[in-house]
Amino acid sequence: HWGEHAAPLELCSYEGLEALPTVGEEYQQGYKLVNDRLPKGIYKVDPDLKAHSEHLNYRWQQYTKTKDAIVQAEGSLAAFAQGHKKMGIVREGGVTTVREWAPAAQAVSLIGDFSGWKEVGMKKDQWGVWEVTLPDVQGQPAIPHRSRIKVKLQAPGGWWVDRLSAWIRRSERPYKPRSLRIYEAHVGMSSEEGKVASYTEFKNLVLPHIKAAGYTAVQLMAIQEHAYYGSFGYHVTNPFAVSSRFDGFRFDGVTSMLYWDHGINRGFSGAYSDYFGLNTNVDACAYLMLANDLIHTLMPEAIVIAEDVSGMPSLCRPVQEGGLGFDYRLGMAIPDKWIDLNKRDEQWSMLEIVSALCNRRYSELTVGYAESHDQALVGDKTIAFRLMDAAMYEGMSTLTPATPVIERGISLHKVIRAVTIVLGGEAWLCFMGNEFGHPEWIDFPREGNDWSHKYCRRQWSLATQDHLRYRQLGDFDRALMELDDKFDFLTSGHQWVTHMDEEEQVLVAERGPLLFVFNFSPFNTYEGYRVAAPAPGKWRVALDSDGFRYGGKGRVSWDADHFSVPEPRRYHDRYCRRQWSLATQDHLRYRQLGDFDRALMELDDKFDFLTSGHQWVTHMDEEEQVLVAERGPLLFVFNFSPFNTYEGYRVAAPAPGKWRVALDSDGFRYGGKGRVSWDADHFSVPEPRRYHDRDQSMLVLSPTRSVVAYYRTEDYPEMAAAQDLERAEQGDRRIGESMQRPIQLCRNKEYRQGYKRVNDRLPMVGQRLHQAAEYRRGIDGRARNNA
Secondary structure (H helix, E strand, O other): OOOOOHHHHHHHHOOOOOOOOOOOHHHHHHHHHHHOOOOOHHHHHOHHHHHHHHHHHHHHHHHHHHHHHHHHHHOOHHHHOOHHHOOEEEEEOOEEEEEEEOOOOOEEEEEEHHHOOOOEEOEEOOOOEEEEEEEOEOOEOOOOOOOOEEEEEEOOOOOEEEEOOOOOOOOOOOOOOOOOEEEEEEOOOOOOOOOOOOHHHHHHHHHHHHHHOOOOEEEEEOOOEEOOHHHOOOOEEEOOOOOOOOOEEEEOOHHHHHEOOOOOOOOOOOOHHHOOOOOEOHHHHHHHHHHHHHHHHHOOOOEEEEOOOOOOOOOOOOHHHOOOOOOEEEOOHHHHHHHHHHOOOOOOOHHHHHHHHHOOOOOOEEEEOOOOHHHHEOOOOOHHHHHHHHHHHHHOEOOOOOOHHHHHHHHHHHHHHHHHHHHOOOEEEEEOOHHHOOOOOEOOOOHHHOOOOOOOOOOHHHHOOOOEHHHHHHHHHHHHHHHHHHHOOOOOOOEEEEEEEOOOOEEEEEEOOEEEEEEOOOOOOOOOOOOOOOOOOEEOOOOOOOOHHHOOOOOOOOOOOEEOOOOOOOEOOEOOOOOHHHHOOOOOHHHHHHHHHHHHHHHHHHHOOOOOOOEEEEEEEOOOOEEEEEEOOEEEEEEOOOOOOEEEEEEEEOOOOEEEEEEEOOOHHHOOOOOOOOOOOEEOEEEEEEEOOEEEEEEEEEOOOEEEEEEEOOOOHHHHHHHHHHHHHHOOHHHHHHHHHHHHHHOOHHHHHHHHHHOOOOOOOOHHHHHHHHHHOOOOHHHHHHO
């Protein structure tokens, strides 16, 4: 329990963690302060994480210890990050002050066009901050806006280097989109010409295309200074961003940070032990928590995405819950699955596709994508190039009939992207040009290609020519984005695959208010194909990849209305109507099922067990097929056995006292056989050696295929008193009624033989029936004596 400090204090001796401080009075007091702030949110979202609370509590401790040190020194984490107000070029009292933090530098000077590139010396303080103050010149700042400047530093070894300042000013930020559709772009290769494009060219030529294509966010690659252009921006030489307007953060290679072995040469099975143990770099986790805490404090509208292949639970839960604080993770396994499938001969498994797309934690958001820049690089292939390869050079003109290769490639390119955005996540990502099937690969200028830009550019004109099929692919992608604008399916929590047919190669899925039908068959068009409708009514086409406009054959009519019809025996888990009258007829068992469901709801009203954080399975018996569980103040006994009713079954009691039945699925009212007596009191008895991790136990009757819920009368005295009054008024009538029916049933020879065959241990006519009656009256000698 969170209020107990004994368990977290045991963390101080956690084996193998030498960084943990020694247990002492001062540490214990400090730890108690930290422990009182431990989060509960991630355990409510995923109770299985409690098994690893020791590790997660230690991670939280490292985060809070570091944050507390920052708060003590700077006042707050946000204040600590306000360095731009003091560092870099700032205006103070009518003068310009420049500060740079370089504690290891031997000397620092400022150079730039403001001084004719002559060195202006800076002085160092005790904290390693170099500073120079420049008076205004003729009433104007000494360093005018848009000046070009650098910082000249002398390294400890004596040599000099020129560096850009790490500090820039803020400007207006973009808003957070309702639906996150990311366009992954690289400014340098965005020109159609064979050169390195500028930001101005990107702004004028590419941003309008991105907006027109329906994307709501831009992920710019390689915006930090890097020495080698061909590194795609990964060889960072200075963490300098061109503008603070870039408020999205993509943490690259998070897996390498999270684990001491960097996740290399090992798979992640999904077992929680893969993520919470000595191989986890807790300091890295604490850093990511601090970073995400800071980002969301300063910029609540910011979006932070983790590139993680491990699938660590709680990665995308808020820091306040004890998570690492990311908003999204990249669905990195999806592109690998499409690469694998495209190497086969279209014998694609529908289950395999759905499993890859839906394999994610639904309490944590995922960015789905079919391909990114990784697949576009030389040595790999985009989906379009894998599907059509060299045929793209001559077969993409609409002035000639499409070859079988082109026809197949155009169709599958659209279907693959559509099914991925529908089932692959809660956000979408596309690398620039892939939306219209950009041909070939990316190959940066290098010695091996004679420093050519031929394959390091984007041929935007391909997507604007009416006679090219690239235009058709781009139009379909734009239609997908518009579909999300109209129906908000991407952010909807409703996602349901209602049908997978391996032989027909058909998938039917619901996402948001839409119904999608995907046909992957290379041969078959299905006419009059029956699909499950989510709701009764009239349905119309909202998007059709086979439309002429998108390079299809126009076989689907947009003029047709599709009327749903009732399915009495259900169809793919869907009805088209509700037969409410079934639940109101006393002679029908539907009424009994409805009454039991209502009783379940009333049980929650009385005991608030559904919202309770206390949930504990105390017993699981595979042979007996029995589960015993605690939820809130209630004790539940589930018997899944098709044959055995257990009389005098011992179960662990959560607390000492008198327990009574609160709900019984075997009751006559609910279609049962009335074997459990509501008049019986069950007294718990002490267990010196503990029983199923509890100090008390009691005996109960557990009928076959039933659930019985018990409550402790000391916790609900008014309810118990009302029950006592009801017992006094009714006397033994209920017992008589409950005993009469089984006796009448046993008079039937066929029933007696069947009943005996099912379970010889069930109470029968005569002595066993009398014993059952005694048990129903609560006469359990040992329990009463012990009590």
